Amino acid sequence: MVALRKRKVKGKIYYYLAHTYREKGKVKYKETYIGRRVPSNVEQIKREFVHQIYKEKWFRAFERIKTEYSKELQKMPKSVLEENIKAFMVVFTYDTNKIEGSKLSFKDTAMLLEYGITPKDRPIRDIKETEAHRKVFYEMLDYKGDLSIGIVLKWHKELFNETKPEIAGKIRDYQVYITGTHYKPPTAIEVQSYLLEFFKWYLREKDLLNPVELAALVHIRFEAIHPFGDGNGRIGRLIMNFILHKNDYPMLNIPYVGRRGYYTALERAQIKKSEQIFVLWFFKRYLKDYKRYLD
Numbered sequence: 001m002v003a004l005r006k007r008k009v010k011g012k013i014y015y016y017l018a019h020t021y022r023e024k025g026k027v028k029y030k031e032t033y034i035g036r037r038v039p040s041n042v043e044q045i046k047r048e049f050v051h052q053i054y055k056e057k058w059f060r061a062f063e064r065i066k067t068e069y070s071k072e073l074q075k076m077p078k079s080v081l082e083e084n085i086k087a088f089m090v091v092f093t094y095d096t097n098k099i100e101g102s103k104l105s106f107k108d109t110a111m112l113l114e115y116g117i118t119p120k121d122r123p124i125r126d127i128k129e130t131e132a133h134r135k136v137f138y139e140m141l142d143y144k145g146d147l148s149i150g151i152v153l154k155w156h157k158e159l160f161n162e163t164k165p166e167i168a169g170k171i172r173d174y175q176v177y178i179t180g181t182h183y184k185p186p187t188a189i190e191v192q193s194y195l196l197e198f199f200k201w202y203l204r205e206k207d208l209l210n211p212v213e214l215a216a217l218v219h220i221r222f223e224a225i226h227p228f229g230d231g232n233g234r235i236g237r238l239i240m241n242f243i244l245h246k247n248d249y250p251m252l253n254i255p256y257v258g259r260r261g262y263y264t265a266l267e268r269a270q271i272k273k274s275e276q277i278f279v280l281w282f283f284k285r286y287l288k289d290y291k292r293y294l295d
Contacts, residue, residue, distance in 0.1 A: 016033050104119060112131070132158060132159050164231075167230055182271060194227075195227055198221055
């Protein structure tokens, strides 16, 4: 996190922004002088300061991942690419649904999505939502438009139309709570205005931010709004991957077994009102998953 520092030198006050972080096991410190008084636009200056640090520490690595990933795709036969996408779809569908409480095992999910074999003694709702997620995932890959309220509502409706038609594709007009966290989402009255601002922000920033940073911010901001009665996490992870895929970056899966770190980063970012907590978690996760492109 960026801290505001005050120093007194020969009776005069000077203000700085400071940021401490770890890199290769070493603590690094960066600061920038911002004046004798705290500027009125200090929050904007903080964002620019952090962005410059990110550019030096993360973005070059992300760009290299994109470059090496693109080279790999160019060499790959179409049939192999299709199998790789299917394999990711199965894992992603299993994990994103499991995080939300699905009773299907990974084997159940794979047999259902690859071979059409319906698992026995599993909730029909989980089976239908697994099949619906596959459909929406492939729609997301083929979608050539941009992120909008319309496409988000469409994907949500398709995910839940058969299992929860009362909420499918509908912005909530009631309060919701998130189990296991102290964070309280916006009230029903606030949701529409927050969503409007979310999409305005996206259109304003989408060509200015690094796509990996954009994907992380889209996810944390969407989850903070929590616009649906259910399915916010699944839609949030879909639009996160839409951003990455649209910008030719490899997509990211958040595994069920690693959900604790994911939940903690989300909650801390929401409670402390510091998106950078989640963004940094996301950056580390992304580099960990794709470090093979950096070797």
